Amino acid sequence: MRTEGDSWDIQTSVGSTALFVAAARMLGGRADDAPAHDEFAQLFMRAAGGEWVELLEGRLAEHPLLTPDFGVPFQQHQIARTRYFDDYVSAATESGVRQVVILAAGLDSRAYRLAWPDGTVIYELDRPQVLEFKRDTLAEAGRKPRAERHEVAVDLREDWPKTLRDSGFDATAPTAWLVEGLLIYLTPDAQDRLFEAIASLSAPGSRVAIEQMDPLPEESVTAMTEDRDATDAAEWVGMIYNEPRTDSVDWFTARGWTGDRINLTDYISRLGGTPVVDGPHQQSLINLVTACRP
Numbered sequence: 001m002r003t004e005g006d007s008w009d010i011q012t013s014v015g016s017t018a019l020f021v022a023a024a025r026m027l028g029g030r031a032d033d034a035p036a037h038d039e040f041a042q043l044f045m046r047a048a049g050g051e052w053v054e055l056l057e058g059r060l061a062e063h064p065l066l067t068p069d070f071g072v073p074f075q076q077h078q079i080a081r082t083r084y085f086d087d088y089v090s091a092a093t094e095s096g097v098r099q100v101v102i103l104a105a106g107l108d109s110r111a112y113r114l115a116w117p118d119g120t121v122i123y124e125l126d127r128p129q130v131l132e133f134k135r136d137t138l139a140e141a142g143r144k145p146r147a148e149r150h151e152v153a154v155d156l157r158e159d160w161p162k163t164l165r166d167s168g169f170d171a172t173a174p175t176a177w178l179v180e181g182l183l184i185y186l187t188p189d190a191q192d193r194l195f196e197a198i199a200s201l202s203a204p205g206s207r208v209a210i211e212q213m214d215p216l217p218e219e220s221v222t223a224m225t226e227d228r229d230a231t232d233a234a235e236w237v238g239m240i241y242n243e244p245r246t247d248s249v250d251w252f253t254a255r256g257w258t259g260d261r262i263n264l265t266d267y268i269s270r271l272g273g274t275p276v277v278d279g280p281h282q283q284s285l286i287n288l289v290t291a292c293r294p
């Protein structure tokens with residue numbers, strides 16, 4: 001169960017979800033024709049050791065990320081969302097935005113993986129131990145970011161805008177914000193405060209891309225918590241705030257931004273895939289959202 005002000009590193013609680021989704025990106029992006037590829041994910045898996053190396057090297061026959069009913073649709077979800085946010089930042093930089101803020105960056109490798117125009121500055125926000133693992137892993141592998149990159153060690157439930165400004169963030173310049181795989185780990189109130197902070201730091205021409213998930217139905221929560229073979233699922237349910245929350249398109253459009261959403265299942269179809277509508281991973285609960293401040 002989560003508690004106010006709880007903390008973690010890359011192997012524990014919410015921090016371990018960064019490793020889990022990076023591994024899903026590795027698996028989901030292996031095919032040449034996958035919608036996106038993340039060649040950095042395997043570096044993190046190797047550095048994390050244990051089950052992650054076994055999974056990487058194909059020595060595990062059983063793992064939550066390999067099951068047909070949860071793991072395979074989850075890989076499909078992760079690689080589709082990677083593509084959505086990759087395209088989002090490309091569109092932002094093509095339109096001239098040069099400041100990017102990745103909230104809850106985790107093991108997001110975009111600063112290293114994507115080609116950025118000269119002058120792009122990227123701020124990556126997460127808990128200090130998560131950023132430390134990422135820094136050490138990439139330094140050890142001799143990898144260098146392809147844009148100016150700043151780590152900002154914060155708790156996104158606290159006063160992170162001050163730390164962001166102190167790190168050099170320019171609130172007068174348009175910004176592209178990324179909120180991928182974060183909101184379910186915040187209470188609905190903390191989410192609203194996060195949106196307030198984003199809006200207050202956004203100059204005209206800014207935009208935000210958000211992954212938003214509707215609450216899991218009660219029967220799914222019960223099934224996940226009572227299934228003795230699915231301890232990972234039960235642990236994950238204990239990490240999220242499975243509560244109704246503000247709709248992000250409504251929140252930003254009420255403040256004069258334009259907003260656009262696509263359901264994950266429709267997005268997967270658009271990419272040429274076949275979405276999975278039934279089973280324990282409910283892709284239809286997820287929406288990918290972009291909002292722009294005129």
Ligand SMILES: C[S@@+](CC[C@H](N)C(=O)[O-])C[C@H]1O[C@@H](n2cnc3c(N)ncnc32)[C@H](O)[C@@H]1O
Binds near residue numbers: 103
């Ligand atoms: C599922 S991972 C997503 C990471 C990355 N955005 C991605 O999609 O690969 C969730 C991340 O949110 C971060 N996170 C969750 N709550 C946070 C908080 N209150 N402050 C800072 N980081 C937080 C975790 O440390 C973790 O890296």
